[in-house]
Amino acid sequence: MGTKQFGRRQFLGTSGGIVGSTWLASVMPLVYSTALQAGEKRDQQATFSNLTRPEAADLAAVAEQILPQTETPGAQELGVIWFIDEALGGFRKPWGEPVRSFVQTLNDQLPDGQRLAQLGFAEQTRLLKQHEQHAAFSMLQFLTVAGAFSMPGYGGNRDQLGWQLIGFQPVHGWQPPFGFYDTPAQQGEPS
Amino acid sequence: MTAAAVVFDTRDEVDFVIIGSGASGGVLAKELSVAGFDVVVLEQGLHRSASDFTHDELSVFFNGELSNHPVWRDPQTFRHLETETAQVVRGAPPALYARGVGGSTVHFSGNYWRFRPVDFKEVSMRGAVAGTALSDWPVSYEELEPYYTKVEWQLGVSGAPGPFDPPRSRPYPLPPLPIKSSGVLLEKGALALGLHPQVAPLAILSQPFNGRPPCVHCGFCMGFGCEMNAKSSTLAAMIPLALASGHCEIRPLSTVFRIDTNKQGRVNQVVYRDADGVEHAQKAKAVILAANGAETPRLLFLSESSRFPDGLANGSGRVGQYLMANGHAAMYAEFDHPLNDYKSVQCTRIVHDFYESDEKRGFYGGGGIDARPYLNATPLMNALQGMPPDMPGWGADYKRYLEHTFTHRTAVLGSTTSLPLASNNVTLDPELKDDMGRPALRITYQDHPDDLSMAAFLQDRGEEIMQAAGAVRTWRDPIAATSIAVHLLGTCRMGNDPSASVVDRYHRSHEVPNLFICDGSSLVTSGRGQPTMTIQALAFRAAEHIAGFARRNEI
Numbered sequence: 165m166g167t168k169q170f171g172r173r174q175f176l177g178t179s180g181g182i183v184g185s186t187w188l189a190s191v192m193p194l195v196y197s198t199a200l201q202a203g204e205k206r207d208q209q210a211t212f213s214n215l216t217r218p219e220a221a222d223l224a225a226v227a228e229q230i231l232p233q234t235e236t237p238g239a240q241e242l243g244v245i246w247f248i249d250e251a252l253g254g255f256r257k258p259w260g261e262p263v264r265s266f267v268q269t270l271n272d273q274l275p276d277g278q279r280l281a282q283l284g285f286a287e288q289t290r291l292l293k294q295h296e297q298h299a300a301f302s303m304l305q306f307l308t309v310a311g312a313f314s315m316p317g318y319g320g321n322r323d324q325l326g327w328q329l330i331g332f333q334p335v336h337g338w339q340p341p342f343g344f345y346d347t348p349a350q351q352g353e354p355s
Numbered sequence: 356m357t358a359a360a361v362v363f364d365t366r367d368e369v370d371f372v373i374i375g376s377g378a379s380g381g382v383l384a385k386e387l388s389v390a391g392f393d394v395v396v397l398e399q400g401l402h403r404s405a406s407d408f409t410h411d412e413l414s415v416f417f418n419g420e421l422s423n424h425p426v427w428r429d430p431q432t433f434r435h436l437e438t439e440t441a442q443v444v445r446g447a448p449p450a451l452y453a454r455g456v457g458g459s460t461v462h463f464s465g466n467y468w469r470f471r472p473v474d475f476k477e478v479s480m481r482g483a484v485a486g487t488a489l490s491d492w493p494v495s496y497e498e499l500e501p502y503y504t505k506v507e508w509q510l511g512v513s514g515a516p517g518p519f520d521p522p523r524s525r526p527y528p529l530p531p532l533p534i535k536s537s538g539v540l541l542e543k544g545a546l547a548l549g550l551h552p553q554v555a556p557l558a559i560l561s562q563p564f565n566g567r568p569p570c571v572h573c574g575f576c577m578g579f580g581c582e583m584n585a586k587s588s589t590l591a592a593m594i595p596l597a598l599a600s601g602h603c604e605i606r607p608l609s610t611v612f613r614i615d616t617n618k619q620g621r622v623n624q625v626v627y628r629d630a631d632g633v634e635h636a637q638k639a640k641a642v643i644l645a646a647n648g649a650e651t652p653r654l655l656f657l658s659e660s661s662r663f664p665d666g667l668a669n670g671s672g673r674v675g676q677y678l679m680a681n682g683h684a685a686m687y688a689e690f691d692h693p694l695n696d697y698k699s700v701q702c703t704r705i706v707h708d709f710y711e712s713d714e715k716r717g718f719y720g721g722g723g724i725d726a727r728p729y730l731n732a733t734p735l736m737n738a739l740q741g742m743p744p745d746m747p748g749w750g751a752d753y754k755r756y757l758e759h760t761f762t763h764r765t766a767v768l769g770s771t772t773s774l775p776l777a778s779n780n781v782t783l784d785p786e787l788k789d790d791m792g793r794p795a796l797r798i799t800y801q802d803h804p805d806d807l808s809m810a811a812f813l814q815d816r817g818e819e820i821m822q823a824a825g826a827v828r829t830w831r832d833p834i835a836a837t838s839i840a841v842h843l844l845g846t847c848r849m850g851n852d853p854s855a856s857v858v859d860r861y862h863r864s865h866e867v868p869n870l871f872i873c874d875g876s877s878l879v880t881s882g883r884g885q886p887t888m889t890i891q892a893l894a895f896r897a898a899e900h901i902a903g904f905a906r907r908n909e910i
Contacts, residue, residue: 230749236758255418289750296749305749306739313734314413329754330761332697332734334410336582337571342699343536343762344692351539 202319206246214253221281230308247311247320266300360598369393372639377458379874379894380645381589386898388603400454402607408580421453427790435801449798450649457590464577464701465558467888472496488775492879493860502892510587513561517553536694537765538703541726544824558587572699614658641869648843648875652781668864677775679881680840684810686831688821693762696728720809722771729766743830769813770884774803847876862897873897
């Protein structure tokens with residue numbers, strides 16, 4: 165896929181159009197049923213399919229930096245790493261190499277064989293801020309939010325916690341009023 | 356999957372082969388088969404049914420479930436200027452359209468704006484635009500009006516007349532869908548500014564219609580197939596009638612490679628490959644090309660021969676030229692209380708006060724605006740696009756922003772004219788090929804400066820409206836040159852002059868009497884950003900004339 169050639173701007177697709185982004189419509193087929201086992205693994209806390217334990221720990225730390233625990237659960241609690249594990253061995257396999265080499269680059273900067281996952285949260289933030297323009301960091305941004313907000317069967321979004329964070333309810337249909345401003349009391353009333 | 360009601364042998368000469376089953380192909384298939392003609396429709400994608408559609412955002416937006424070729428890779432290249440070497444596009448293709456029966460009507464958001472009289476005679480009414488091919492159409496609004504009405508009543512359109520609407524011969528068949536908070540706010544802001552907000556006409560059912568149920572407001576609308584059949588796609592509204600006629604076979608997973616011509620210069624068969632890559636040739640008395648504004652010119656180029664060295668029906672050299680994508684520019688507004696704009700259809704109110712070009716603005720152009728969640732209607736897309744410029748892309752503040760914004764914001768989308776330029780075009784890439792060896796689509800596109808000015812103008816108006824409605828924060832996408840076209844218009848334009856157009860006023864190609872071309876490529880101008888209804892009005896009109904020609908033995 166030539167992922168190393170992507171500039172960050174090109175990658176994030178900041179043009180005003182339909183998200184002019186490499187995230188969209190890769191030609192790799194994704195079959196939901198084959199991914200479903202990722203959700204089971206997450207729930208059983210089984211071993212990872214594609215990542216080593218240390219790799220998974222480092223990537224989970226990056227994901228937690230992107231969507232940290234605040235007043236609400238973060239990437240860790242959402243099980244995002246299980247989505248990333250599945251994606252890097254499956255429908256985003258070409259991203260595996262650049263993502264691993266990115267983590268290696270970060271770890272190489274640490275003394276005494278330390279790894280990213282072993283740093284304190286603030287130290288991790290500082291380190292990632294120095295590398296946030298890296299294309300592989302953009303991939304991890306995508307993988308983290310995709311793990312948080314796509315269907316739980318893909319491995320992340322444990323118990324639909326990601327959807328709960330933003331107030332999305334996965335029901336099949338709605339009836340009006342849909343929001344505050346289209347309630348009968350608000351319509352036509354000057355404010 | 357719906358079973359084909361009739362199966363034709365490829366060696367039998369059917370009355371019509373229609374290439375493409377989308378906005379226009381679906382209409383033509385239904386009209387001609389119900390009229391008693393034997394029709395084979397060749398569609399490169401799958402024949403899905405409502406139960407095949409999901410709310411799987413990852414698959415639909417990021418893995419091309421509806422847009423990728425179902426069997427092989429069919430990449431495209433892009434450049435802005437003809438002097439550049441086009442680059443292979445790895446992500447969303449520059450000519451982005453849905454593959455599958457129903458085409459892009461399956462995933463569209465169903466904005467069904469009639470063009471106005473001015474759209475068809477803008478040059479005579481306001482003068483030419485230097486350096487562009489802006490032209491009058493060979494048909495008028497008055498000629499097309501009965502067919503707009505057919506679109507509304509046969510497909511199923513919900514709406515109510517607005518203050519600037521052109522004359523109509525019949526009311527809307529269905530009342531408007533319920534207003535959303537974004538519609539209320541657009542209305543409120545627009546009225547405060549002395550503008551004239553109106554109901555958004557939508558090809559989505561507000562009530563049961565022709566055996567189909569109404570919208571359940573699930574919110575997975577733009578980009579998704581409708582699980583209810585409430586969206587008036589040709590898949591839901593036309594194809595079942597075509598199949599029921601007993602005269603139409605829909606042949607999915609059939610990708611056309613070439614249209615063959617005989618010694619007399621008439622088309623006689625369409626060569627295509629099935630899902631296994633096996634080649635077939637369907638014989639036909641006439642061929643209707645309805646493959647969209649990118650694939651239609653591609654097929655004409657691929658069908659070159661010694662008699663048609665520059666591509667079939669391309670004696671004018673206009674095949675592929677004048678590509679128009681419509682400009683689209685969004686601005687965003689956040690409010691104190693929840694809008695929950697992720698529920699229901701995309702838009703319920705529009706503002707058409709800026710539809711006509713106005714010299715006082717200092718540039719050519721017109722457009723319409725609407726309020727809608729736009730690409731932020733679903734959880735993952737919401738996390739990825741449309742951020743305020745000062746928002747970090749990760750960390751605690753980013754997360755808190757996502758938690759608040761999904762329910763509390765809307766967007767105002769401006770849709771604009773695109774000027775027809777010969778330098779914006781569809782050609783065959785000289786090097787890149789698809790997995791089956793067909794030369795890839797090469798898209799060359801650079802918006803005319805006036806198109807970008809109009810997009811920025813509409814963003815300004817959108818911001819004023821949202822501020823007047825009480826927005827606590829507004830921001831906008833940067834105006835950027837178009838690199839992905841979802842409206843594929845103008846590339847085989849209709850006209851009376853064979854040296855300046857590809858098809859005549861009845862969609863018959865100027866050079867090949869039994870080859871008709873009817874889809875987005877036929878449009879002479881781009882309208883104001885919502886072209887599907889006009890593509891279908893043209894298709895209803897073309898079907899009537901083509902049936903007449905066939906009955907009178909004039910093909």
